Amino acid sequence: MHIIxxxxxxxxxxxxxxxxxxxxxYPITPQTPLTEKLSEFVESEQLTAQYIPVxxxxxxxxxxxxxxxxxxxxxxxxxANGLLYxxxxxxxxxxxxxxxxxxxxxxxxxxxxxxxNDQQDSMAQRDVGWIQLYASDHQQIIDxxxxxxxxxxxxxxxxxxxxxxxLLSHTYMPFDLPEQSEVDAFLPPFVPKHxxxxxxxxxxxxxxxxxxxxxxxxxxxxxxxxxxxxLHQDLRAALDSYAEIDREFEQRFGRGGSPFVEQxxxxxxxxxxxxxxxxxxxLRDVIDTxxxxxxxxxxxxxxMYRPFPDQAVASALAGKECVIVFEKALSYGNQGPLxxxxxxxxxxxDDRPIIHNYILGLGGREIKTQQLxxxxxxxxxxxxxxxxxxxxxxxxxxxxxxx
Amino acid sequence: xxxxxxxEMISRSQPGPGDGGNTxxxxxxxxxxxxxxxxxxxxxxxxxxxxxxxxxDCVVSKTIPPAINLDxxxxxxxxxxxxxxxxxxxxxxxxxTGKEK
Amino acid sequence: xxxxxxxxxxxxxxxxxxGNRACTGCGLSIVYRIGLKALGKNSVLVVPPSCLTVxxxxxxxxxxxxxxxxxTxxxxxxxxxxxxxxxxxxxxDDVNVVAWAGDGGTSDxxxxxxxxxxxxxxxIIYICxxxxxYMNTGxxxxxxxxQGVLTxxxxxxxxxxxxxxxxxxxxxHGIPYVATASAAFPLDFYDKVKKATTIHGPKYIHVHTxxxxxxxxxxxxxxxVGKLAVETGLFDLYEIENGSFSLSAPSQRLVxxxxxxxxxxxxxxxxxxxxxxxxxxxxxxxxxxxxAA
Numbered sequence: 001m002h003i004i005x006x007x008x009x010x011x012x013x014x015x016x017x018x019x020x021x022x023x024x025x026y027p028i029t030p031q032t033p034l035t036e037k038l039s040e041f042v043e044s045e046q047l048t049a050q051y052i053p054v055x056x057x058x059x060x061x062x063x064x065x066x067x068x069x070x071x072x073x074x075x076x077x078x079x080a081n082g083l084l085y086x087x088x089x090x091x092x093x094x095x096x097x098x099x100x101x102x103x104x105x106x107x108x109x110x111x112x113x114x115x116x117n118d119q120q121d122s123m124a125q126r127d128v129g130w131i132q133l134y135a136s137d138h139q140q141i142i143d144x145x146x147x148x149x150x151x152x153x154x155x156x157x158x159x160x161x162x163x164x165x166x167l168l169s170h171t172y173m174p175f176d177l178p179e180q181s182e183v184d185a186f187l188p189p190f191v192p193k194h195x196x197x198x199x200x201x202x203x204x205x206x207x208x209x210x211x212x213x214x215x216x217x218x219x220x221x222x223x224x225x226x227x228x229x230x231l232h233q234d235l236r237a238a239l240d241s242y243a244e245i246d247r248e249f250e251q252r253f254g255r256g257g258s259p260f261v262e263q264x265x266x267x268x269x270x271x272x273x274x275x276x277x278x279x280x281x282x283l284r285d286v287i288d289t290x291x292x293x294x295x296x297x298x299x300x301x302x303x304m305y306r307p308f309p310d311q312a313v314a315s316a317l318a319g320k321e322c323v324i325v326f327e328k329a330l331s332y333g334n335q336g337p338l339x340x341x342x343x344x345x346x347x348x349x350d351d352r353p354i355i356h357n358y359i360l361g362l363g364g365r366e367i368k369t370q371q372l373x374x375x376x377x378x379x380x381x382x383x384x385x386x387x388x389x390x391x392x393x394x395x396x397x398x399x400x401x402x403x
Numbered sequence: 404x405x406x407x408x409x410x411e412m413i414s415r416s417q418p419g420p421g422d423g424g425n426t427x428x429x430x431x432x433x434x435x436x437x438x439x440x441x442x443x444x445x446x447x448x449x450x451x452x453x454x455x456x457x458x459x460d461c462v463v464s465k466t467i468p469p470a471i472n473l474d475x476x477x478x479x480x481x482x483x484x485x486x487x488x489x490x491x492x493x494x495x496x497x498x499x500t501g502k503e504k
Numbered sequence: 505x506x507x508x509x510x511x512x513x514x515x516x517x518x519x520x521x522x523g524n525r526a527c528t529g530c531g532l533s534i535v536y537r538i539g540l541k542a543l544g545k546n547s548v549l550v551v552p553p554s555c556l557t558v559x560x561x562x563x564x565x566x567x568x569x570x571x572x573x574x575x576t577x578x579x580x581x582x583x584x585x586x587x588x589x590x591x592x593x594x595x596x597d598d599v600n601v602v603a604w605a606g607d608g609g610t611s612d613x614x615x616x617x618x619x620x621x622x623x624x625x626x627x628i629i630y631i632c633x634x635x636x637x638y639m640n641t642g643x644x645x646x647x648x649x650x651q652g653v654l655t656x657x658x659x660x661x662x663x664x665x666x667x668x669x670x671x672x673x674x675x676x677h678g679i680p681y682v683a684t685a686s687a688a689f690p691l692d693f694y695d696k697v698k699k700a701t702t703i704h705g706p707k708y709i710h711v712h713t714x715x716x717x718x719x720x721x722x723x724x725x726x727x728x729v730g731k732l733a734v735e736t737g738l739f740d741l742y743e744i745e746n747g748s749f750s751l752s753a754p755s756q757r758l759v760x761x762x763x764x765x766x767x768x769x770x771x772x773x774x775x776x777x778x779x780x781x782x783x784x785x786x787x788x789x790x791x792x793x794x795x796a797a
Binding site (some may be wrong): 021024049050052053054055056058059060061062063064065066067068069070071072074088089092196197198200201202203204205206207208209213214215216222357 | 561564576582
């Protein structure tokens with residue numbers, strides 16, 4: 001069934017279809033309509049779940065951590081500074097290997113305050129160990145939420161589903177609403193391996209030594225570094241698991257097939273523009289225009305950012321002349337984070353493409369199609385060298401703005 | 404492909420004694436119960452058990468007479484201080500370990 | 505309310521293993537042991553970083569025989585809410601969900617989450633063991649450190665500010681049960697925890713736990729020092745049940761009686777040695793005024 005709704009409602013509907021058991025959330029723009037919708041689902045008994053209106057994002061994730069440790073499917077959502085306020089808890093959730101799903105409605109970070117979209121918030125969390133999925137439209141939002149719960153409980157690692165604030169969260173688009181019975185068949189109930197059980201008491205997340213130590217039964221148990229190594233190995237293996245989950249989703253729902261990167265007109269392309277989220281769809285229009293002018297260019301949207309799908313990225317970019325990475329985030333004092341990761345992936349190639357980096361749209365600055373066209377035209381005309389200093393798009397630097 | 408097993412490692416401890424080792428080795432003074440003074444020992448009745456109640460380390464038994472598990476007794480002396488009959492004396496551990504040899 | 509518990513009818517079942525890492529003569533160890541007896545097997549614990557983390561043990565061995573989730577410092581009460589939510593979702597309504605945190609974790613970094621849980625009316629028991637400083641990290645001042653106390657961050661003058669009255673703050677939320685207790689009166693504490701298991705909604709118990717290394721007294725005097733705090737009238741034992749205040753027996757006994765001077769309590773510990781006579785007299789007057797009211 002097709003419906004027309006906002007991106008936030010698409011996310012909330014995905015959460016409802018996933019039969020989440022515990023929801024904790026604290027309001028923050030532009031996540032609020034998602035939270036409001038979930039509270040409405042619970043109060044109207046369309047969803048049987050506990051809804052906890054917590055007093056902070058830190059506590060939202062605390063509720064999810066504890067509820068997940070107790071063996072239930074838990075969800076929260078946030079944006080920007082709310083996500084940063086959770087930071088300690090994000091590390092905790094992944095270290096405890098809890099299959100929590102969180103929607104991040106991407107927004108710029110203060111100071112200065114901004115409520116508008118960029119992707120600095122979730123990009124700044126790339127090293128915590130969560131899986132990060134990015135949606136480019138409303139259909140991908142609802143589908144990603146459902147897939148995220150399946151992936152999280154398969155690999156025992158929490159998943160962030162990120163989508164652009166306002167551009168996706170507050171716009172209305174048609175999308176297909178999956179049938180509950182189909183979702184139930186795709187997403188079995190969460191059966192935890194270990195949980196808070198008075199019949200089989202365990203003490204979770206205790207102080208763990210630098211070295212291995214024998215347990216009560218005499219067998220040697222891991223130290224901190226082994227536990228963290230195991231997490232990394234499992235994150236890498238999660239790439240394969242997600243590919244399988246995506247295949248299964250595609251068989252059941254008819255959508256999918258490109259779990260890691262979404263390529264548009266890339267097959268014969270000499271040049272590839274790269275972006276995350278809705279920007280990758282905006283770039284498609286630009287590419288179509290350039291194709292009309294005879295420029296062999298395509299777009300690659302990155303849909304999973306952590307674990308980084310380096311093989312999918314490498315095979316998508318092999319043999320290309322120039323890769324142009326557009327980012328609404330920056331590793332300040334260095335480069336765009338996606339740019340660094342892609343460049344690192346290209347390093348192993350003998351005949352690696354030139355790669356350029358553009359920073360744009362921070363704090364919601366409008367991204368004009370003409371600007372994208374100009375930038376791509378410039379990069380395609382002179383793919384001379386790898387540029388480690390990002391170029392900025394749309395800056396209006398005038399004397400009177402200083403100070 | 405073979406199904407991978409995830410999450411083989413988390414920090415989930417199982418209950419067991421002696422996480423801190425034989426904490427009896429921390430002891431500087433050892434409690435000695437004088438059963439001629441100890442109320443349940445003397446009366447052979449279930450009575451008093453103040454030492455059992457107040458022990459921070461669960462090393463005193465609620466038995467007639469009460470007994471102290473010296474493997475884990477840290478030697479705080481709360482039992483001696485609080486015994487209403489003055490039946491428990493703290494003696495130098497060194498003098499006792501000498502005797503055991 | 506059930507009959508008062510006595511030593512003789514107190515259960516012999518232990519939920520804490522011997523040989524744990526708690527310091528010798530630890531006041532927390534006493535109340536933890538007794539409190540878990542009151543909670544019983546069908547309970548889940550939530551613990552932030554604190555001395556209890558040390559007592560609970562290092563992976564892979566735990567000193568506690570109950571299921572427990574260790575959580576971040578600021579999140580204790582919210583995590584307890586999370587466990588309760590899960591238990592409700594799973595239909596396990598009879599489980600006691602118990603947050604057990606220190607005074608720093610409660611009065612300072614954890615008070616926001618605790619206030620949130622109390623305001624929401626979440627069905628949890630929150631036990632704050634108050635050893636009146638950050639003992640686990642080496643005796644730094646906390647919100648509940650009393651005035652004049654020497655800590656490693658008030659090393660010369662002693663703490664200048666007064667002790668934060670956390671039970672009063674929590675009581676102001678209008679929750680159904682607030683109580684104070686002391687390690688020196690373990691059966692009183694037992695009965696309060698037991699009562700808390702029978703009440704729906706947030707329950708808060710603030711238990712005073714003398715700390716030999718942090719307070720500067722010999723390990724054998726843990727009970728004596730705890731009793732002096734109550735008997736001098738400095739730390740009062742009471743319950744506030746549905747808004748109704750009542751002194752508990754160890755404090756009720758003091759009404760109309762001559763109390764030992766607070767200087768007896770101060771002299772028994774090293775941490776008060778920077779207090780001058782004027783300050784001692786001022787505190788004595790404050791305590792006298794409180795008891796006259």
